Amino acid sequence: MADDEVVALYDEAGQVSGSAPRSVMRGRNLRHAASSVVVRDPLGRVYLHRRTTTKDVYPGLLDLAAGGVVLAGEDPALGAVREVEEELGVSGVRLEPLGVADYADAHTRYRAFRFVVTWDGPIRWQPEEVSWGEWVTVEELVRRFDDEADSIVPDSVAVWSQIVRGWHADRVPLRQGWDSVTTLVEQRWVDRTARRPEVGTALLAEAVLLPAIADGLPLEVPRPVVLDREPLRVRHVVVPGEAVDPARLTSADGEVFAAFLAALHATPLPLAADAGCPSAVDDHAGRAAQVERFRHVVLPLLPPEHRATGEALLERVGAVGEQALCHGDLVTEHVLAHEGRLSGVIDWGDARVTDPALDLAWALNATSPAFAETVASTVDDDTGARARAWWALAPWFDAHRGATYPEAVDGGDPSGVLAHDLEVVAARLLSWRERDDGA
Incomplete structure (x- = not known):
């Protein structure tokens, strides 16, 4: 010029x-x-x-x-x-x-x-x-x-x-989890920072894993990028949608969800290992350690009539068989819908190699009959039974946390919260025993 x-x-x-x-x-x-x-x-x-x-x-x-x-x-x-x-x-x-x-x-x-x-x-x-x-x-x-x-x-x-x-x-705190602090930024991005040092490893793994598998999945997932190293912060574009209403999920939604799980569980395990996700070996050790924690902390708190069923459940989920890359925490708030159809899956902090039936627990046991039946039709009976066991185990995590870290309970009386969590554990055990003769 x-x-x-x-x-x-x-x-x-x-x-x-x-x-x-x-x-x-x-x-x-x-x-x-x-x-x-x-x-x-x-x-x-x-x-x-x-x-x-x-x-x-x-x-x-x-x-x-x-x-x-x-x-x-x-x-x-x-x-x-x-x-x-x-x-x-x-x-x-x-x-x-x-x-x-x-x-x-x-x-x-x-x-x-x-x-x-x-x-x-x-x-x-x-x-x-x-x-x-x-x-x-x-x-x-x-x-x-x-x-x-x-x-x-x-x-x-x-x-x-x-x-x-x-x-x-322009920053709005989102629903906060146990592991990370989540913030909506300018209505366009989601920032996540670790609440504890060990959670940073999972955030870094997400930043490698999700961009690598996203294009092969039929539902949108975050594609996190490391924004800051000290302290660690990852950011991804907002995934469109709101938490699904499980009662309104349709058979068509079930087909999409089943296709999503099939694609996710077919991920080559070396790719998951390269990303730093917990491996098949970690799954063996992790399940054994988790079972022991539940056996020593939660099981003694249950009414005596439920302890035998509880022990049987721990034996069931502790047995390592089929393994695949899993989301690890598929529940209502992590599955999104947009304009009347499934749109995405978020919160991948628990992604790891483990029993693929874990990713079916919510889908087969806490959703509409049409959705659950469609998803169930894509898996064999043993996988469905393992999914029911994982669903029965889910409330044990809250009970263990409430018993071990009562100071971390949000609001209310920690003893009252723990009592409620134990009631849910007992109800799930009863349902599991009646369905699978787990006792």
């Missing part, structure tokens, strides 16, 4: 009032217009770049926006398209307009036409304009606004600060 290009001049009302060579505009600090384009990636990070030391204003400083002066006779939107392509190689995607802002200091006075664009392609620097760049989170950008303001061009901070801080503030 010519050094003395002719630029449009703007008056205080934001209207074109004439034109002047760029050198005159700079020398006299005439009010003009400029495009200002923030580039974000599909996970919401912002591209922060360093201006070359040859720039005629703010040389060598960091900038969160690409852009430049609006030329005489040029539509500001077209100027924005031109500038972001020239500076960063971003092209062929829609720029979203975010209004205008005015800026003035001793170096420059202009009306900024703001745009934001999402870009998942390569960044290509214009050598005359950009010397370096990186993707940064919105949190990191706000931190730099607050702690390193002198390193960033002041006009972009002024023009974009309110919007960027709005992005930063």
Whole structure:
């Protein structure tokens, strides 16, 4: 671009009032217009770049926006398209307009036409304009606004600060689980951080496993990416849908769910191992340890008439046979529906190699008859029986947690919560015994 290009001049009302060579505009600090384009990636990070030391204003400083002066006779939107392509190689995607802002200091006075664009392609620097760049989170950008303001061009901070801080503030806590803290970000992404150090291993495994298997599954699943390492935070695009109503699930839903499980359980085990998921060997050790914990903590708390059935159940689930990659926690809140049909499966923190019947426990025992019967028709009798055993075992986890960590019980009287959990354990045992003669 010519050094003395002719630029449009703007008056205080934001209207074109004439034109002047760029050198005159700079020398006299005439009010003009400029495009200002923030580039974000599909996970919401912002591209922060360093201006070359040859720039005629703010040389060598960091900038969160690409852009430049609006030329005489040029539509500001077209100027924005031109500038972001020239500076960063971003092209062929829609720029979203975010209004205008005015800026003035001793170096420059202009009306900024703001745009934001999402870009998942390569960044290509214009050598005359950009010397370096990186993707940064919105949190990191706000931190730099607050702690390193002198390193960033002041006009972009002024023009974009309110919007960027709005992005930063747009966070809504979601239903919290035992293992991770989950937050909805800008209504577009889900962030998860580990409540305990060992949960971080599972989050890292998800970030490797799910992108590798997602395309082969008939339901949408998260595709997490590690956003921060210290502390660990993973982010994925929101999976559309709401938790299903089990009573309204249809036979057609059952066909889709069965196809999903068939595809998931056919995942090659080396792929799961490469992702860092608990392995078949871990399953042997894990089941044995879990059975012993339940035997020593939960079983003695049951009424005497239920203990023999409880012992039989522990023997049943402790026996390791068929193994496959499993979700590990398929329950109502983790299966989503959108516009009347199944849409996705979320919360993969328990993904591991184990008994595939575990993934059938909820589907065969806590859903509508039409759905359960359709899913059941795709598995053999032994698998169905194992699924019933896993369903009978499910409340033992809450009872064990309540007995071992009463301080972690949310609200109410911990002893009352534990008593309720034990009642559910006993009811499931009774149902299992009547159905499978487990005692």
